[in-house]
Amino acid sequence: MTGVTSVTGTRLVAKADGWTEIAQVGGGPTGVRDWLLDDAYGVAMDRLADLSGIDVLGSPFMQRAYLAAVCVAVIGPLVGTFLVHREMGLIGDTLAHAAFAGVAVGLFLNATLSLSLSPLLVALVVAVVAAVLVQALVERTGMYADTSLAIVLTGGFALGSVLITATDGGIAVGINAYLFGSLATVSRASVGVLLALTALVALVVAVTYRPLLYATFDETAARAAGIDVGLYNYLLVVLTAVVVVGAMQIMGVILVAAMLVVPVATATSVSGFKRSVAAAVVAGQIATVSGVTLSYFFGVAAGGTIVLVAIGCYVATKVGVRSWQLRRA
Known part of the structure; x- marks a missing residue:
């Protein structure tokens, strides 16, 4: 099992043969970035991978991809x-x-x-x-x-x-x-x-x-x-x-x-501008995280997969809203 910690500014990775130094975290913007990606976000994702048994969550490049998404x-x-x-x-x-x-x-x-x-x-x-x-x-x-x-x-x-x-x-x-x-x-x-x-x-x-x-x-x-x-x-x-x-x-x-x-179009049925913005962000999260995951497992383009998932969310939302309106009519 792989874990991450920080000792006197040095990032270490736990391996079967002991602790191995892999990065020196200093000050400045780069140091802050490394601390955030490794000691905060990276540790949290590693633990989530251990708890869920989903190995992809522990992959450094997939962690970066999810954060970017x-x-x-x-x-x-x-x-x-x-x-x-x-x-x-x-x-x-x-x-x-x-x-x-x-x-x-x-x-x-x-x-x-x-x-x-x-x-x-x-x-x-x-x-x-x-x-x-x-x-x-x-x-x-x-x-x-x-x-x-x-x-x-x-x-x-x-x-x-x-x-x-x-x-x-x-x-x-x-x-x-x-x-x-x-x-x-x-x-x-x-x-x-x-x-x-x-x-x-x-x-x-x-x-x-x-x-x-x-x-x-x-x-x-x-x-x-x-x-x-x-x-x-x-x-x-x-x-x-x-x-x-x-x-x-x-x-x-x-x-x-x-x-x-597309996420904005998905949220158009939500009343109120602030609520529609929040709903659009949620729709975007579903599309990007799902798209990145599917892209990884099927070996297809991330961008295209995200867009297809986003369009699927849009269609499903419109069909759901329309069905609800017909039932109420």
Whole structure:
């Protein structure tokens, strides 16, 4: 049986032949991340695996995958609820393609200039720039929202494809994991970044909840009340970019927008905005955790499995609500 403890800052793993040192936990952000993943979350999951007899819960890379999935299922519906009520659900797909271009830029620079840039961080920068560009095109040029989305979507995908071919396909292998999602690519560093992004998104939404809600349901009245609607519009699209990049490693670029829309659609029958947000997060948790588990056992793509489970939850919910309504009629 494997256990984990911390002795004078050093993480140890119990093995049959005694204690073996595997990591030194120091101070700073990396030390905090290691303590959280190993001595807190890791220990809890190891004990759960021992108690339940489910060995997969004790696998370090599956522990990271589950934690990433839980984070995605929180921030996706949290931001997606505002987007769906604004009829902006497709912006997730647009920013996902922009993030794809960002990953391609990062891998291209690493391959051609021998740099060591994080593709995810480059994708985050590119996705945020794309989000601001989309909003600027809508507000300053009078362009329809779907037109600006189409321009940024196709432009991002075009840039990514050009960079892939510019290296004779040399970065294609590295980018496939970002296109389709992969459990194996969820590294400790990626989980640490995703945890930070989740905390940031949750904090920003909590602080700006009322003006965001007001601007979502009645933009004209919000302007009359002195709310800077333009600022909150930009904030919402930037938060969307953060969610997209955070979810990309599990979901993949092609399917990442689903977590912004499908769980929210599942919760539409719940009355009250806060309750619908909570219900959407629950639906997202069911989809991501179940999808990751099924993906592991059947050896299929995590992103696609999560989306199919999410759609199944949506269909089951709608059928259940409809059946209940018919019985009451």
